[in-house]
Amino acid sequence: MAAKDLLGRRGEDLAATFLTTAGYLVVDRNWRCSQGEIDIVAVDGADTVFVEVKTRSSVAFGHPFEAITPQKLARVRRLAAAWCAVNPGDHRSIRIDAISVIAPSDGPPQIDHLTRVF
Structure with a gap:
């Protein structure tokens, strides 16, 4: 695996742990379809x-x-609409969040979470 891919995987792992610690339930990771990939799908209260x-x-x-x-x-x-179409359930309230991870090789990562970016 290329260094860029390893860094991306590490960032997604850190983001999933961050969300879980914040009380989210991670229900899917790296979901793919013909249109692309969703990094993380989680549930936060009533929101997908x-x-x-x-x-x-x-x-x-x-x-x-x-x-x-x-x-x-x-x-x-x-992609969110495609995921909802193939995953039955109550998806009336959806949102898109963004997480940035700055993960230097010689220090602790910095994680920032923006909710409702779209």
């Missing part, structure tokens, strides 16, 4: 939450949130 995770080892090339464009959020919204 679709989480886009961006991980960097530093901010030398910008903050991870800068990589979440309006086009990316629109794609996540389409």
